[in-house]
Structures are given as C-alpha cells and as structure tokens.
Amino acid sequence: MQLNTDLLKGVAQAATKLELALVYVKNDSDLTITSVNESFSQIAKNYRLPIDSLFLWLKNERYSTTLHLFDALKHQDTLLDETLGRSPAGDAFHIQWSVSAADDGGLVCCIRDIRWRQKYKDQWTLFERVFDSGRASIVVTDENNRIVMANRHFEEISGYSKYEVLGQDPGCFSSGRQSKAFYKELWRTLQQEGYWTGVVWNKRKDGREYPEHKTIYAVTNEHGVLTHYFSSGEILPNVGEAPQQREFSDGLISQQALITALNEHRRQQLEAVAVYHIGVDRMDQANRVCGLSFGDHILQILLARLKDTFLPNGLIARSIGDEFIVASPNISTPDIANSLGQMLLQSLNSTIRYDDIEWNITASIGISFFARDNDAWKAIEQAHIAMHHAKSQGGDNLQFYDTESQNSARESLRLEQALRYAIENDELSLHYQPLIALNDQHVFGAEALLRWHSSEFGFVGPDRFIPIAEQSDLILDIGLWVFQTACCQLKQWGSEYAGSVAINLSAQQIQYADLPNKLLTILRNHDIPVDRIHLEITETAMINDTNSAVSVVSSLREAGFTLSMDDFGTGYSSLSYLTRFPIDKLKVDRSFIDTITTNSESLVVTKSIISLAKSLGLKVVAEGVETEGQLKELCLLNCDYAQGYLFSRPLAADDFIQFYRQQCPSIETLTPHLLSVENAS
Ligand code: C2E
Ligand code: CA
Ligand code: CA
Numbered sequence: 126m127q128l129n130t131d132l133l134k135g136v137a138q139a140a141t142k143l144e145l146a147l148v149y150v151k152n153d154s155d156l157t158i159t160s161v162n163e164s165f166s167q168i169a170k171n172y173r174l175p176i177d178s179l180f181l182w183l184k185n186e187r188y189s190t191t192l193h194l195f196d197a198l199k200h201q202d203t204l205l206d207e208t209l210g211r212s213p214a215g216d217a218f219h220i221q222w223s224v225s226a227a228d229d230g231g232l233v234c235c236i237r238d239i240r241w242r243q244k245y246k247d248q249w250t251l252f253e254r255v256f257d258s259g260r261a262s263i264v265v266t267d268e269n270n271r272i273v274m275a276n277r278h279f280e281e282i283s284g285y286s287k288y289e290v291l292g293q294d295p296g297c298f299s300s301g302r303q304s305k306a307f308y309k310e311l312w313r314t315l316q317q318e319g320y321w322t323g324v325v326w327n328k329r330k331d332g333r334e335y336p337e338h339k340t341i342y343a344v345t346n347e348h349g350v351l352t353h354y355f356s357s358g359e360i361l362p363n364v365g366e367a368p369q370q371r372e373f374s375d376g377l378i379s380q381q382a383l384i385t386a387l388n389e390h391r392r393q394q395l396e397a398v399a400v401y402h403i404g405v406d407r408m409d410q411a412n413r414v415c416g417l418s419f420g421d422h423i424l425q426i427l428l429a430r431l432k433d434t435f436l437p438n439g440l441i442a443r444s445i446g447d448e449f450i451v452a453s454p455n456i457s458t459p460d461i462a463n464s465l466g467q468m469l470l471q472s473l474n475s476t477i478r479y480d481d482i483e484w485n486i487t488a489s490i491g492i493s494f495f496a497r498d499n500d501a502w503k504a505i506e507q508a509h510i511a512m513h514h515a516k517s518q519g520g521d522n523l524q525f526y527d528t529e530s531q532n533s534a535r536e537s538l539r540l541e542q543a544l545r546y547a548i549e550n551d552e553l554s555l556h557y558q559p560l561i562a563l564n565d566q567h568v569f570g571a572e573a574l575l576r577w578h579s580s581e582f583g584f585v586g587p588d589r590f591i592p593i594a595e596q597s598d599l600i601l602d603i604g605l606w607v608f609q610t611a612c613c614q615l616k617q618w619g620s621e622y623a624g625s626v627a628i629n630l631s632a633q634q635i636q637y638a639d640l641p642n643k644l645l646t647i648l649r650n651h652d653i654p655v656d657r658i659h660l661e662i663t664e665t666a667m668i669n670d671t672n673s674a675v676s677v678v679s680s681l682r683e684a685g686f687t688l689s690m691d692d693f694g695t696g697y698s699s700l701s702y703l704t705r706f707p708i709d710k711l712k713v714d715r716s717f718i719d720t721i722t723t724n725s726e727s728l729v730v731t732k733s734i735i736s737l738a739k740s741l742g743l744k745v746v747a748e749g750v751e752t753e754g755q756l757k758e759l760c761l762l763n764c765d766y767a768q769g770y771l772f773s774r775p776l777a778a779d780d781f782i783q784f785y786r787q788q789c790p791s792i793e794t795l796t797p798h799l800l801s802v803e804n805a806s
Pocket of ligand 3: 691712
C-alpha cells in the first residue's frame with residue numbers, strides 16, 4: 126500500500142499538533158529531503174541535527190546504509206525502528222521512526238522524540254538505587270496506611286521480605302511497648318503538622334524488639350490531597366541486642382560484603398557461582414514454642430553445618446531474619462550444586478533435645494546461579510524465591526530457581542498476604558458435609574470444611590490455601606476461627622440438629638500444649654458439650670512430631686473430645702501409631718475408595734484397614750464415596766460410616782440443615798438390598 130500525497134498534507138498539520146515530526150524525502154541514495162513539518166524543524170533545532178541528510182537521523186545498527194533500508198522496504202510497507210545517536214555537534218538524541226513509500230515514488234518518514242522516555246527510565250533506576258542504598262529503613266504506605274513500598278534496609282532490620290509486608294499496616298510491627306495514647310499523639314501530629322519524628326519500638330519477625338528513630342511525612346498530590354506516608358528510620362543501639370549479634374558474626378560476612386565479592390568475581394570474569402539461600406523450617410514455631418534462645422541454638426547448629434559444607438572456599442552471610450546466603454564458587458553444574466545442597470540437608474536433619482522438648486531440625490534451600498550476565502542482587506533474590514518454593518513443598522528440600530517456581534512462590538506470597546486479612550474481611554466460611562452411618566442410614570454428623578472467597582483472587586480451594594496458612598502460622602488463628610464458627614453454628618441449629626461436627630486440626634495446631642484449654646474455653650463460652658465436637662487429625666500430622674503430638678492429642682482425648690485419624694493409608698499407616706494415639710475412628714483416604722471397585726490392591730488395603738481397625742475397637746469412615754458400586758463394596762466389608770458426593774457435597778449451613786431434616790433419603794433407594802442384608806446379619 127502506498128500513501129496518498131494529498132492526504133499527507135493534512136496529516137502533516139495534525140502531526141505537528143501531536144509533536145510528531147513528518148518528513149517527505151526523495152527515493153534517492155541520500156534520502157534528500159523535500160518537505161518537513163514544524164515539529165521536525167523543532168527537533169532538528171533542539172538537537173542541532175542537520176535537516177538536509179535524513180539518513181543521519183535514521184541510521185542505526187540494523188540500517189547502517191540506505192541500501193539496507195530500501196531492501197527492507199521491498200518486503201514491508203512500513204519500517205519501524207529506533208535510533209539512539211549523536212548529532213555532528215555532539216548532542217545525544219533518541220528517536221523512534223517509521224518509513225513508508227508514498228504513491229509518487231517518494232518516501233514519508235514519521236519521527237517521535239523519545240529521549241524523555243529514556244530520561245524517565247534512568248530517573249527510575251536512579252530512584253531505585255537511592256531508595257535501596259544508605260542506612261535508612263524506608264517504608265511508604267498509601268492513604269489507608271497500607272505498605273506499598275519497602276526498601277532493602279527495612280528487610281534487613283525487620284526480618285520480613287518486602288513481599289511479606291506489602292498491603293500490611295505497619296502497626297503490625299509494633300512491639301506493644303508503647304501505649305495507645307503514644308500512637309494517637311503520633312497520628313495527631315502527623316495529620317496536623319504533616320510530619321512526625323521520634324523513637325518507636327518495633328518487633329522483628331523473630332519476635333525480638335528494637336528501637337528505631339523514625340521520621341514520618343505525609344505526602345500530598347498537586348491538589349493538596351493526602352496520597353501516601355513516607356517513613357524513614359534508623360536503628361538505635363539496643364544493649365540487649367549486641368551479644369546475640371556478636372555470636373553469629375564468627376565466620377560470617379555482611380550481605381553487602383557478599384554482594385561486593387560477587388560483583389568483583391563478575392568483573393574478573395571468573396567461573397559461575399552457585400548462590401544458596403537457606404532457611405530453617407518452622408523457625409517461627411521454634412521461637413514461639415520454645416523461646417528465642419532455643420531458636421538461636423538452632424541457628425548456631427545451622428551455621429556450624431554451613432561452615433562444614435562451604436568453608437573455606439565459599440562465603441556465608443546472614444540474610445534477613447533467620448536465613449543465610451552462601452556463595453559457593455567453582456560450581457559449574459547444577460548436579461554439583463545439588464549434591465552439596467543435599468549433603469547440607471542430610472547433615473542438618475536431626476532431632477535435638479531442649480529441656481523436655483524434642484525438635485526435628487530441617488531446612489529449605491533455594492539455589493540460583495550467578496553468571497557474568499547476572500546481577501548480584503538478582504541472583505540472591507532468585508535463590509530466595511527458590512527457597513520459598515522449597516518451603517511450599519513442605520520444607521526439608523531443595524529447589525533451583527526457575528520461572529515456574531518464581532511464579533508459584535510469588536503467588537503463594539500474594540495469597541498469604543490476602544489470607545492475613547481473610548478473617549477480618551469476613552471472607553471465610555464453613556461448609557458442612559454429611560457423615561452417614563451405614564447400618565441405619567442416618568446422618569450422624571458433619572465435617573466442617575473451610576471455604577475462602579477472596580475479594581482479590583476469587584474462590585481459593587482449601588488444598589491451595591491451607592498449606593500456605595500452615596507454613597506461615599496463620600493456621601493457628603484460622604483454626605481457632607473454624608472452631609469458634611462451628612460452635613456458633615451448633616448453637617444456631619439448636620435442638621433441631623442432634624449430630625456432631627467434625628473439625629480438622631493441622632499439624633501446627635497440635636504442637637501447642639495450650640490447645641485443649643483454648644478449645645474448652647470456646648466450648649464453654651458457647652455452652653456446647655464436648656461430645657458435640659469431633660476432631661480430625663491427619664496421620665502424617667500425628668507422626669511428624671510424635672512427642673509433643675502424642676501429649677497434646679492425649680490431653681484432647683482426656684478433655685473429652687473424640688478423635689479421628691484422617692487420610693489413613695497415605696502416611697506410614699503403622700499399627701504402632703494406631704495403638705499410641707487415643708483415637709476413636711479411622712478415615713480411609715479417598716484414594717483407596719476411588720479405586721476400590723477397579724483396583725484389587727485398593728480393595729485388599731481397604732479390607733485390611735477395616736479389619737485392623739475393628740480388632741483395635743476403632744470405627745471406620747470411608748471418605749470420598751462417589752458411586753453406588755463403591756458403597757456396595759463398603760457395605761460388604763462392614764464399613765461403619767461413609768462420606769462422599771454420592772450422599773452429598775459439602776453444603777452451606779442452611780442447605781445442610783435442610784438435608785439433615787430429610788435424613789439422606791437417597792441411601793435406602795440406593796442400596797435397599799444391601800442395607801437389609803446387613804441389618805439382618
Ligand atoms: P479432608 O479433611 O480429607 O476433607 C475431605 C475433602 O474431600 C474435602 O475437600 C471434601 O470436599 C472432599 N470430598 C468429600 N467427598 C468427596 C467425594 O466424594 N469425591 C471427591 N473427589 N472429593 C470429596 P476440601 O473441602 O477441598 O478440603 C480439602 C482439604 O483441606 C481437607 O481434606 C483438609 O485437609 C483441608 N481442610 C479443609 N478445611 C479445613 C479446616 O478447617 N482446617 C484444616 N486444618 N484443614 C482443612
Ligand atoms: Ca478431614
Ligand atoms: Ca481426609
């Protein structure tokens with residue numbers, strides 16, 4: 126397609142208004158200019174570029190001669206490119222241009238000055254550098270005081286990564302040492318004067334407190350409307366802090382020194398370096414359950430193993446919080462990086478005793494490679510993301526950085542952020558799935574199953590968010606919310622519902638010795654007898670940390686709760702565990718029921734689980750019953766209870782009570798012959 130010259134005249138005027146330069150040239154080897162619009166003259170003047178030779182403007186790496194340009198025009202109607210060049214007078218210019226053939230055989234060229242774009246890019250890069258350098262910890266919040274930006278120094282001081290704090294109110298770092306009146310006065314001054322300065326006591330991620338000298342400014346837009354708060358803080362010496370810092374310093378360098386070393390390595394164009402980011406699993410929990418000195422003890426063990434594995438060739442730095450970064454040179458392949466990492470995991474995996482607590486130490490490791498074309502910070506960040514990925518896989522494992530893990534770890538962090546506000550934003554609810562007694566077909570209970578409808582992510586399934594809640598300890602609050610909500614619901618159903626509600630407990634919850642008391646208090650507050658609540662704990666949760674789990678589970682039983690071992694068959698399924706825990710029921714995992722009619726092995730396993738349970742005086746629940754065939758098989762095996770889509774999916778509270786009123790009418794019509802056989806026997 127060629128351009129019409131008449132049309133071009135009108136276009137030239139419009140282009141001038143848009144500050145687009147238009148040039149009309151002859152199709153000759155010099156690209157001789159025949160006419161230009163005003164914008165073109167203006168740019169030429171600004172950068173002292175000659176008007177006579179257009180090719181000086183367009184010339185770049187791709188089109189180094191006019192011949193290249195003409196050649197390209199044979200295949201394309203319009204060429205579009207950029208030129209970053211210098212005028213004969215030495216002025217830098219950066220333009221974007223297009224060239225098309227006109228209908229009279231000439232060429233029309235359109236030029237846009239994009240030097241401002243580069244300028245903004247440079248300014249932004251500079252801003253990022255300034256933001257991250259220096260000793261000040263900087264946090265920017267929006268008008269609702271939710272964090273929108275935090276710099277690296279903030280991460281180092283607080284122990285939180287910026288991804289963890291985005292969207293949070295900085296009030297959550299407050300140590301609680303200062304009174305409500307203090308914060309009230311802070312806000313009053315900030316609102317009236319536009320800034321506040323003073324000392325605040327905050328709390329690190331690991332629970333330690335520190336004093337910070339802070340200045341906070343209110344930021345307004347051009348109309349004087351408040352848009353953000355900018356706070357800059359410097360940590361003050363805290364006497365109580367110093368010895369602990371010293372303890373770790375042996376054999377360690379600072380993160381900044383590690384970065385400098387990596388950059389020097391790159392400058393000398395040396396071999397690739399593997400960067401490891403290492404974090405102890407369940408560290409928050411160790412600090413919470415056993416105290417900070419226990420946490421420090423674990424870190425000392427980790428540090429000793431790190432030195433054994435990586436020194437003298439590697440460099441070890443303390444990262445944010447309780448994590449470490451190691452740079453290990455001369456590692457040319459992922460295989461070698463992997464073996465070293467696995468060695469570390471193995472040497473670390475051990476059980477230590479502290480007072481009367483037995484703690485299994487494990488760690489998660491993320492690995493990235495720092496090569497010539499990488500940036501030291503980026504390599505560290507990538508290893509950090511990979512470590513998050515390793516944690517999300519349940520810990521005690523190692524992951525390499527890749528785009529997939531990056532995306533999934535980022536998504537997990539964003540979900541965790543949103544989940545923090547799920548309770549207060551009223552985004553959680555419980556659904557109830559009927560539990561059916563197979564001998565007399567009645568609904569004897571319901572399993573409470575958590576649902577999350579996030580305003581940001583829509584519906585998120587529990588298989589996705591429960592593991593995230595478990596990794597971050599959010600499960601403790603969420604678990605109590607579930608318990609409390611189920612009690613409220615029982616109260617609301619009143620005498621109309623005579624069954625029990627089964628509640629799932631996570632492994633983290635049964636680590637806490639005060640769990641039974643907390644649950645009993647909630648029951649008392651709602652006036653619900655303990656036998657109306659049944660607790661489900663997975664087989665793996667009971668086994669993982671046997672000592673404390675046994676004692677908490679036993680106290681729950683002593684308090685009067687009945688208990689199920691959930692997902693039975695997926696873990697060790699050992700008889701000794703069954704006898705060790707005071708449980709009442711076994712729930713056969715869905716994976717066996719799913720294939721019970723098609724896979725003889727599933728049938729044999731289910732059969733032996735049922736007879737094993739019976740010999741121990743336990744009742745058996747079959748999970749995930751979806752077909753009549755499966756139900757028949759279970760009835761023949763003398764299974765006590767069942768749950769599954771065949772009877773009902775999990776239902777909202779109102780739908781459940783309606784289902785209960787009708788007392789599962791489908792069962793009799795499903796298997797009348799089997800039920801009567803069973804009843805007769
Ligand atoms: P779970 O404890 O094994 O719960 C049973 C899961 O099986 C539920 O999935 C339920 O909807 C599903 N299910 C029931 N019958 C059938 C069936 O016939 N076919 C199939 N395909 N699925 C069936 P849901 O609700 O997605 O929950 C998944 C897991 O999330 C639960 O597994 C439990 O481990 C966890 N979870 C849910 N709510 C809570 C909670 O309040 N606290 C804790 N700690 N974990 C929870
Ligand atoms: Ca369950
Ligand atoms: Ca289950």
